[in-house]
Amino acid sequence: MKAIASIGYKVHFGKNVFKELNSFLTKNKYSKYFVICDQNSFHNCYTELLTNCKKLQSAEIIEIDPGESSKNLDTCAQIWETMLELNADRNTLVINLGGGVVSDMGGFIASVYKRGVDFINIPTTLLSMADASVGGKTGIDFANLKNVIGTITQPKAVFVNINYLSSLSQRDTKNGAAEILKMALVSDKVLWKRMKSDYELKSIGEYLYRSVELKNRFVKKDPSEKNVRKALNFGHTIGHAVEAVLLGTDDELLHGEAVIVGMIAESFISYKKKLITKNDLDEIVSCFKNTFTLSPVHPQHFTAIDLLILNDKKNSNGKVLFSLLDKIGSCKINQIVPAILVKSSLEYYNSVVHDKN
Ligand code: GLY
Numbered sequence: 001m002k003a004i005a006s007i008g009y010k011v012h013f014g015k016n017v018f019k020e021l022n023s024f025l026t027k028n029k030y031s032k033y034f035v036i037c038d039q040n041s042f043h044n045c046y047t048e049l050l051t052n053c054k055k056l057q058s059a060e061i062i063e064i065d066p067g068e069s070s071k072n073l074d075t076c077a078q079i080w081e082t083m084l085e086l087n088a089d090r091n092t093l094v095i096n097l098g099g100g101v102v103s104d105m106g107g108f109i110a111s112v113y114k115r116g117v118d119f120i121n122i123p124t125t126l127l128s129m130a131d132a133s134v135g136g137k138t139g140i141d142f143a144n145l146k147n148v149i150g151t152i153t154q155p156k157a158v159f160v161n162i163n164y165l166s167s168l169s170q171r172d173t174k175n176g177a178a179e180i181l182k183m184a185l186v187s188d189k190v191l192w193k194r195m196k197s198d199y200e201l202k203s204i205g206e207y208l209y210r211s212v213e214l215k216n217r218f219v220k221k222d223p224s225e226k227n228v229r230k231a232l233n234f235g236h237t238i239g240h241a242v243e244a245v246l247l248g249t250d251d252e253l254l255h256g257e258a259v260i261v262g263m264i265a266e267s268f269i270s271y272k273k274k275l276i277t278k279n280d281l282d283e284i285v286s287c288f289k290n291t292f293t294l295s296p297v298h299p300q301h302f303t304a305i306d307l308l309i310l311n312d313k314k315n316s317n318g319k320v321l322f323s324l325l326d327k328i329g330s331c332k333i334n335q336i337v338p339a340i341l342v343k344s345s346l347e348y349y350n351s352v353v354h355d356k357n
Contacts, residue, residue, distance in 0.1 A: 002209065006216050007223055009157050011134055013209060017122075017159040018052035024120070024157050025055045030093040033059035034083060036106040038066040041098035041124045044167065049097060049122070059095070060086055064102070068247060068255070071101045071140050073149070079109050092117045093156075099125035100132035100255060104147065107138030111153035121158045126168055126176025126204070127256055129160050130183075130211050135219040135229075144247075145311055146240045152224050160212075162205055171254070174292055177201050178235075178256030180211040181291075182263060185284065186231045187214050189329030196287040231331035233314055234323045235263030238342065241308035245301045253295075260292050264352060265345035269337055270324040272344070280328050285352050294353045302346055306339055 001014040012020040033056055037046060042063050050056055062079055064070045083092070096106035096119060103121045110119035121133035139150020165173075177195075184192035184207075191210055194203070201207070215232065222229040239255075239262025246252050253261070264285055271281040288294070297305075314321050319336050326332040 004213055004216050006134065006158075007136070007154050007220060009154055011158040011160060011212055011216070013160045013162060013212075015161070015163055017161045018049070020157075021053055021120075021122075021159050022055070025053070025093075028093070028118070028156070029091075030118070031089050031091040032086070033093050033095060034062060034086075034088060035059045035095045035097050036062045036064070036079065036102055036109070037097040038064050038070070038099070038102055040066050041102065045097060045122075045124050045161075045164065056095070064105075066099075066101070068101060068141065068243075071105050073140060073142060076105065076109055076140060080113060083109075083113060088113070088117070090114045090117055094119035095122060096120070096133075096155075097122045097124060098128070099123065100128045103128050103133045104137070104139050104150070107136075107153060107155065108140055108150050111138050111151040116153065118156045119153075121155045123158070123160060124164050126165060126173055126208065127179060127254075128176075129164075130176050130208055131179040131215065133158050133160070134212055134215055136223060137225075141244075144244055145308065146244050148311075148313065154223070160208075162208075165205060165208075173201060173204060175254040175256035177204065177207070177291070178259045178263075180204075180207050181287070182232070182235055182259060183211040183214045185263065185325060185328060186234050186323070186331035187218075187329060192328055196283065199290045201291070228333070230314060230323050230333040232323075234325065234331050235259045235266050237309055237312050237314065237320075237322050238262040238265045238305070238345065240312070241305040242297055242301075244308055245304045246297075251295065251298070257292070260288055260294070261297060261349055264288055264294075265342075265349045266322060266324060268345045268348040269322065269341055270326070272341060273324065273335065273337075275324055275326045275332060275335075276328070280325070283328070289352065294349075296350045296353045297346055299346075299350075302343055305346065306342060309339075309342060 094110035139147035243258035
């Protein structure tokens with residue numbers, strides 16, 4: 001059993017994290033437990049949780065529809081109403097059992113309910129293990145903007161049950177691997193070198209652990225993302241906009257898939273701004289082409305993507321600010337990027353997708 005110490009809480013890793021969960025629940029005397037999950041995590045993970053954690057037999061279960069389209073104010077309102085009806089007091093524990101949608105929204109719900117109740121995350125997807133469950137970002141989508149309403153509130157503990165990894169589909173594994181590759185690109189050349197030739201992601205458990213260690217360093221240095229933590233947004237300015245524009249269409253992408261689009265486009269921008277070499281760009285593109293199935297972004301979406309980028313949370317004083325690579329394993333924050341370069345980067349992305357080599 002391994003654990004990473006974060007800001008006042010631990011991220012527990014292992015095949016039997018329930019032992020740690022049981023001692024956490026024994027140590028902290030909560031009045032009520034609310035498990036927020038979606039249909040998938042309820043179906044695949046709830047019975048195991050209950051079998052191993054008898055204290056949770058009295059827990060109230062709140063099940064939401066899976067997917068990003070649930071991550072909104074209406075769902076939050078329904079959950080707050082349920083919590084009020086069931087007399088959830090300030091000594092309630094919210095347990096987020098699920099992927100990024102569940103932990104982002106469940107964390108937000110807990111962070112403002114009666115001015116804040118405790119919550120813990122039990123991530124069930126690789127994406128949420130690698131990113132969403134650690135670091136305290138909570139939030140929902142609003143006005144077609146991703147995560148635009150939210151708080152930074154740290155969970156009381158995170159329990160990463162690595163047994164879940166073996167039950168993930170290939171698509172879900174790759175979805176999470178995108179965030180781990182991002183961590184490698186912005187902060188660890190050694191991890192990048194290992195991952196770039198492991199197209200089948202055979203050692204994903206090791207990469208995951210390293211990636212959470214790296215993420216945690218950024219979070220500890222800069223919990224409220226005023227400075228160095230912004231590096232973790234590499235690939236996300238364009239990635240979030242692409243994800244939002246395609247949401248609900250036939251071409252809808254998972255978060256990690258959109259971040260791959262964003263990382264290719266933003267690596268191109270890094271190259272155009274002379275921050276990385278053509279060799280670096282080619283190395284990044286070749287790894288992504290070998291590991292992922294890439295789909296083009298139709299040019300009809302470019303204007304909408306551009307408009308969303310103008311509203312990005314990282315912008316300041318009307319300037320569109322990106323986190324770009326300045327070499328493989330290192331990132332430069334607060335980089336001004338003109339709209340024309342964003343358009344060229346999406347055209348470059350499409351040329352990469354169409355190039356058969
Ligand atoms: N998802 C990036 C961060 O937590 O800062």
